[in-house]
Amino acid sequence: MEKQGTIIKVSGPLVVAKNMEGARMYEVVRVSDHKLIGEIIGIDGDKASIQVYEETSGVGPGEPVYSTGETMTVELGPGLLQSIYDGIQRPLPLIQKQSGSYIKRGIDVPGLDREKRWEFKAVKNNGDRVVGGDIIGEVEETSLITHKIMVPPSISGTIKSIKNGSFNIEETIAVITDENGNENNVMMLQKWPIRNPRPVKEKAVPNRPLVSGTRILDTMFPLAKGGAGCIPGPFGAGKTVTQQTLAKYCDAQIIVYIGCGERGNEMTDVLMEFPELEDPNTGEKLMKRTVMVANTSNMPVAAREASIYTGVTIAEYFRDMGYSVALMADSTSRWAEALREMSGRLEEMPGEEGYPAYLGSRTAQFYERSGIVKCLGTDGNEGSLTIIGAVSPPGGDLSEPVTQNTLRVTKVFWGLDAKLAYRRHFPAVNWLSSYTLYMDNIKDYWDKEISPEFAQLRTEALGLLQEEAKLEEIVRLVGTEALSPKERLTLETAKSLREDFLFQNAFDKVDAFTPLKKQYWMLKSIMNVNHVAQRVIEGEDFNFDELLKLPVMERIVNAKNLGANAEDDYKKLWEDTEREILSLRKA
């Protein structure tokens, strides 16, 4: 590391240095004698503006700046899974070992363990031709996930040598000779700059649902694997619980969870809970498929800005192996605020509400890193990266810049509602304002895998809920007596939808996760009442209380407690519903 420049200004996380002739944008530098980690974010002549990822108190003009010649990168390779990183990929447990309970400055720890040896199994042979992205070997990283070792994107040629055995991540596992006869040593460790998306062969249109086990999300507003969704909501509406439920139960193979500027205790909860939790599908510990990035609100603000990119680059790396990856970012508003803070200190011209004018393009760049892709290489692998960002609009006001910029680039909107949360209706996703644009993409999958009538039932159910909102206005003015029997039926069905289908307890072991098939059965049980009852109520003076007192109604309330494979029980329930309701018909 050589000395390059001299500090001439310090203002919070922004440091300006002179004599920085060789500096390049986004180069990593070490600031002052404390060797604080910083990144160059602006150049003016020989002066460079540096955002510093650590606390700068006690730093002053005249102190040195050291160049490293590298851009901000993450380390990729075996050892990522089950890790807990700060915003710039320093493992938090290692930081704790070095500096105790508090995070002190100038700590330098590598993202991946250099000592640990991994059992490398080659899947290619000497003499094979390979291109960037080809999988040349495998490492059993956890009992759940096989880590695939890929040829770095920039290398192609013929394998000169490759060997099985036990290696650490810096040892050569293969030598590849390129067209010009140059030999490239390939090791398991790769580095990638966090602000550049990793290359893919081509992007495809998402066509399979990401199943989370949360009924209002999966059935009413489904998100596709490889899609992008956002969860805006005021505080206390349940953003974090929703994100965590997704991280726990969604059917992606790899989870990257970014706690960006959120609460320390909440992160601790995640850190303590995840290693205990079991995957409902495999029975394995959930942590074995998870990478966490935790930059809590009191940790340095510049590292918060980087945390989003650190997380998404790691996610892309697993996507390139052909895995389906889901990334949760909680909350992107804190990332935007970090941008605003740095922008303000750079004295840039502000856009709306003090946010920089490039907020929109940065947001779009981030969400566009999602997608279903054909991976590089000749193996024809397909991977997906789904991004779900929480947004924390001030005062719950969705017209603010971060929400609006996010809505432009995400296709699923799960709007959380404080009023529902006050009533303790969870998940507090508002069924009137939320939407999905993936319904057409995944309808084929639903038709084939679940039932051809599922999509139809969903549309009807959403229609009923919409109708309910209108009718409630009328009821408020004139009372229920003024409603026709058909309208009363709508109200009753909508109530049943809300209380017995949409309401879900994330803290209840059984209720927290409902497989998609079971969601269909439950929905059908409720809508079935509506369908059958329509046949009896018309015309005559119908007594609603009799309908509500039928024994089958109690069973519909408890339908969520039927087993996940209890198709026959549900079928029986539908038959009984039909019989009991039709028995009300006047002889």
Place this chain on the structure above:
Amino acid sequence: MQKEYKTIRSIAGPLVMIEGVEGVKYEELVDITTASGEIRSGKVLEAREGMAVVQMFENTQGVGAFGSKARFLGKTLQLGVSKDMLGRIFDGRGRPIDGGAEIIPEDKIDINGNPLNPTARDYPDDFYQTGISTIDAMNTLVRGQKLPIFSGAGLPHARLAAQIARQAKVVKVDDEGNIKEGEGNDENFAVVFAAMGVTFEEAEYFTSEFKKTGAIERSVLFINTADDPVVERIATPRMALTAAEYLAFEKGMHVLVILTDLTNYCEALREVSAARKEVPGRRGYPGYLYTDLATLYERAGRVQGKAGSITQIPILTMPEDDITHPIPDLTGYITEGQIVLARDLHKQGIYPNINVLPSLSRLKDKGIGKGKTREDHAGVMNQMFAAYARGKEVRELAVILGEAALSEADLKFLKFANEFENRYVKQSENEDRDIIKSLTLGWELLKILPRNELKRVKPEHIEKYMK
């Protein structure tokens, strides 16, 4: 030897620009001597080559461009800490104002603190009984939580905070329903109190309250009243939290920190930000308000391998009772819930006037239930929330349609809402209702409702507890 500079170039509000300086560090402390010999202190807000922007803790009256001298002290703002601070009263910058001797510090600590590593934290899950039903049963506080009180001008938040400080203790309920006291209630319990820009009377209320109950022996008070320097307010909560961290994590005490009033603190931040001509965020508050508040609120919790804990109760008054105002809004995004006080309940003569619907405790789930409080706690809580929300809706409906038009079930919900406010929310300032009493009273109120509407409680709990 430190150099003195006579090169003050400009003064704007609390900011002083000094030229020709060398070797100045960011956040370094500065003493400025006025022409008449008074010493004022400040800290470096921006260090440039040959220039420093200094933010004064005291007013800049008497500081001039000529005749005043600045001296850079080469250290950041520190607090000398010791266990002897207990029972003492300090000003907003940590100087004793109770007439007692100076503290002989065991250690000097930078008041900004360092961020706690999330992997080093221990999750707070010890039920903290306050003796107030609406908190214990509905918005449960746990030890190590940060739970602010969102109040408004003229509401009794000070009385509520004092009552919590008086009654808070860790308890556990065994399977037979007997309440047992947990560890750390007496000799290891301490209160750290910071007043920022409050009136003399409010500060006096707390001091005399602590003196009256003898709690002063276990308390450390930092007082910055409304007429004290505005900028000093920015340092005050950091002083208090530094003392609290020392007591909790070095001395193994369980510390309850009360900060009042955060609104004044944020106003002070805005004042400095405006003087620096920074680009404002919402309502003129600086764009880094969230980050700044987080560096205060996040200094609460428990640490693995350490005996003590810090529980924070910040108080803020919402301007115009507006919960979407940036101060309560950003606070709510950082703290683990909030206790919201309601003006209408206060006008009805109900104390404590806690509006449970927008109130929330995010850490309650791990602190309640079997082994902590009682198995039926979660069910009773959710049922009361749902029923009270519906009861309030019915009340609005009754205003439009008249009570005669309400259905039988709706009338019961209305009755529930009324009883809930008058019997459950309302309690006297000295009433220390234990958790079993609160739950029992909850069941009593739930009896008002039709049985088939009790969907959030388990049937077996209805059999067992509803008598």
